[in-house]
Amino acid sequence: xxxxxxxxxxxxxxxxxxxSTLVQKILELPGTMLSISCTTRAPxxxxxxxxxxxxxxxxxxxxxxxxxEFLEYAQVFGKNWYGTPKKWLDxxxxxxxxxxxxxxxxxxxxxKEKLSEAVAIFVVPPSRADVEQRIRARGQDSEDExxxxxxxxxxxxxxxxxxxxAVINDDLDRAGREVQAIALASRCRMARQxxxxxxxxxxxxx
Ligand code: 5GP
Numbered sequence: 001x002x003x004x005x006x007x008x009x010x011x012x013x014x015x016x017x018x019x020s021t022l023v024q025k026i027l028e029l030p031g032t033m034l035s036i037s038c039t040t041r042a043p044x045x046x047x048x049x050x051x052x053x054x055x056x057x058x059x060x061x062x063x064x065x066x067x068x069e070f071l072e073y074a075q076v077f078g079k080n081w082y083g084t085p086k087k088w089l090d091x092x093x094x095x096x097x098x099x100x101x102x103x104x105x106x107x108x109x110x111x112k113e114k115l116s117e118a119v120a121i122f123v124v125p126p127s128r129a130d131v132e133q134r135i136r137a138r139g140q141d142s143e144d145e146x147x148x149x150x151x152x153x154x155x156x157x158x159x160x161x162x163x164x165x166a167v168i169n170d171d172l173d174r175a176g177r178e179v180q181a182i183a184l185a186s187r188c189r190m191a192r193q194x195x196x197x198x199x200x201x202x203x204x205x206x
Pocket of ligand 1: 013014015016019037038041072073074076082083084102103104105106107108
């Protein structure tokens with residue numbers, strides 16, 4: 001049977017909207033895999049390399065850009081670089097899995113331009129206060145950094161019309177069910193299923 005191309009699911013939204021937790025919910029679905037980004041940011045105390053990020057130097061990152069290895073990349077907070085290596089698309093295709101990208105708003109718009117069939121989910125924080133609390137709870141950012149992140153979140157909120165779906169992250173259980181439902185429904189979109197349906201139609205005699 002013909003296999004559908006991997007579904008690309010973009011989970012994006014303002015900094016501090018709780019994207020990572022919702023990404024984990026999608027990854028609970030069989031047949032999904034995470035795109036591990038490269039970043040020039042230093043690892044936080046809780047992060048080990050290769051799980052959420054591959055940590056690289058600025059020189060390594062620039063070389064990867066030069067070699068055209070990124071599907072998208074962006075400088076976040078005017079400081080660190082983050083990018084999605086194209087290799088994950090090949091890997092997802094080879095494994096027959098759907099690929100989940102957790103990326104910022106600039107990156108999401110780049111991916112939608114290149115892969116129009118990608119499905120973009122906008123994770124909406126319930127309020128600015130909630131975002132601030134989330135950033136502070138991590139306890140790893142300076143006051144300056146917190147201010148920068150909050151200002152950036154404000155600008156990112158305005159980009160919601162470019163997305164296919166919105167999930168308001170005010171109740172983790174419900175928001176988790178919603179992202180899973182979006183992933184499952186996206187798998188069944190007619191445009192993705194057409195080749196497989198044609199094969200089945202042939203078994204009916206065409
Ligand atoms: P953090 O430093 O808190 O891990 O991530 C900062 C921001 O960068 C978050 O909004 C996160 O979603 C985004 N980000 C992580 N990986 C990528 C990536 O590969 N590309 C882009 N454009 N943004 C990313």
